[in-house]
Each structure stands twice: as C-alpha cells, then as structure tokens.
Amino acid sequence: xxxxxxxxxxxxxxxxxxxxxxxxxxxxxxxxxxxxxxxxxxxxxxxxxxxxxxxxxxxxxxxxxxxxxxxxxxxxxxxxxxxxxxxxxxxxxxxxxxxxxxxxxxxxxxxxxxxxx
Amino acid sequence: xxxxxxxxxxxxxxxxxxxxxxxxxxxxxxxxxxxxxxxxxxxxxxxxxxxxxxxxxxxxxxxxxxxxxxxxxxxxxxxxxxxxxxxxxxxxxxxxxxxxxxxxxxxxx
Numbered sequence: 001x002x003x004x005x006x007x008x009x010x011x012x013x014x015x016x017x018x019x020x021x022x023x024x025x026x027x028x029x030x031x032x033x034x035x036x037x038x039x040x041x042x043x044x045x046x047x048x049x050x051x052x053x054x055x056x057x058x059x060x061x062x063x064x065x066x067x068x069x070x071x072x073x074x075x076x077x078x079x080x081x082x083x084x085x086x087x088x089x090x091x092x093x094x095x096x097x098x099x100x101x102x103x104x105x106x107x108x109x110x111x112x113x114x115x116x117x
Numbered sequence: 118x119x120x121x122x123x124x125x126x127x128x129x130x131x132x133x134x135x136x137x138x139x140x141x142x143x144x145x146x147x148x149x150x151x152x153x154x155x156x157x158x159x160x161x162x163x164x165x166x167x168x169x170x171x172x173x174x175x176x177x178x179x180x181x182x183x184x185x186x187x188x189x190x191x192x193x194x195x196x197x198x199x200x201x202x203x204x205x206x207x208x209x210x211x212x213x214x215x216x217x218x219x220x221x222x223x224x225x226x
Binding site: 107109 | 158159160
C-alpha cells in the first residue's frame with residue numbers, strides 16, 4: 001500500500017502559536033488526502049478532505065480559518081493549526097487513499113501529537 | 118443517521134481466539150474495513166470485505182453479512198502484541214468512510 005510520511009511526530013508549544021504539519025505521499029501521487037483528529041480514547045474524526053490544486057472540503061463543525069489546509073502538489077498536503085489553544089491538543093493523522101473504485105484502504109501517516117501549553 | 122457499533126473493550130488470553138463484532142447502519146454500503154491501532158500510533162489496514170463471507174489472512178479473518186449489517190474480526194492464536202484497538206469502518210453510498218469508535222483488546226498472559 002501507499003507509504004505516507006507525516007512530520008513532525010511531536011509538537012509542544014505555547015498557546016497562540018501556529019503549527020504546521022506536513023503529510024507526504026512517498027510512492028503515490030495523491031490527488032486527495034485526508035486529515036483526521038483523534039482525542040484520547042475516542043475514534044478518528046475526519047476534519048477535512050484535502051484536494052490537490054483546489055480548496056479543501058471541511059467537515060461540519062471544523063473551522064476552516066483555524067485549520068488551514070494546503071495541497072499544492074500531488075505528494076504534499078499541509079495542515080496549519082492557527083493560533084493554537086490547549087483545546088486543540090490532540091493527535092492529528094493524515095491518510096492517503098490509492099486509486100478509485102472504493103475498494104482501496106486508506107493508508108495513514110504516523111500522526112502528530114500536538115500539545116498546547 | 119449513520120452509525121457503527123463495536124464493543125468498547127474486550128479481554129482475552131494469550132493463545133486463545135477472540136471475535137470482535139461490528140454492526141452498522143449506513144446510507145448505502147461500498148465495503149467494510151478493519152484497522153488495528155496500537156496506543157499512540159496511527160491505524161494500520163488489516164482487511165476489507167465487500168461481499169458476504171469470510172476473508173482469511175493468516176491469524177486474522179474477517180466476516181461480512183450485508184443483509185444483517187454485521188461484520189466480525191476473528192483473531193486466532195493471540196499474541197501479546199495483538200493488544201491494540203480495532204477499528205471498523207464502512208464506506209457509504211458517497212464513498213465516505215464512516216468510522217466506529219474502536220474496540221480496545223487487552224491480551225492477558
């Protein structure tokens with residue numbers, strides 16, 4: 001399956017800081033990438049679908065001005081958490097889905113653990 | 118609304134067999150996925166079912182009954198490293214993935 005690299009693995013920063021997370025598809029050109037957030041002991045929550053060359057599609061309740069997504073190339077999508085606050089502390093994970101037809105799984109990056117002090 | 122139900126937590130013994138159930142009510146069905154997620158890590162893909170029946174992959178098998186909206190993941194010869202959360206996800210008629218909350222599996226020696 002697709003190999004996905006996510007960076008950084010850990011971020012600890014002060015409240016009010018903006019944090020950028022990168023997601024790279026290493027062996028597959030991904031027109032679509034997905035960004036998830038996972039709070040402790042909870043399930044994955046899809047935040048947005050990142051579309052190469054166009055605007056991301058955000059899920060209901062996710063602030064597009066706070067979580068900026070840029071998918072400028074077929075191998076890179078970035079998520080920027082702007083002016084992060086302690087309630088934004090979470091595990092952020094990106095994923096890539098190969099091909100069409102719906103029978104392909106999503107392959108995930110290793111995730112970024114964000115802690116806002 | 119769309120809903121996927123899994124038990125929150127299960128406990129099993131090393132060397133034994135465990136079955137993790139998943140029931141779903143979704144708008145349409147285009148396949149069901151099982152993922153394994155170790156604590157603090159991202160999910161990894163285990164299996165995919167789109168037709169009724171059993172898919173076997175080594176120690177892991179997954180079963181699907183579309184008419185019952187039901188799947189299970191069967192883990193045989195349990196090892197300590199199998200301690201993880203197991204996530205069930207269904208692709209709906211819009212090809213969106215709907216995720217269950219996951220089942221935390223605890224393996225005891």
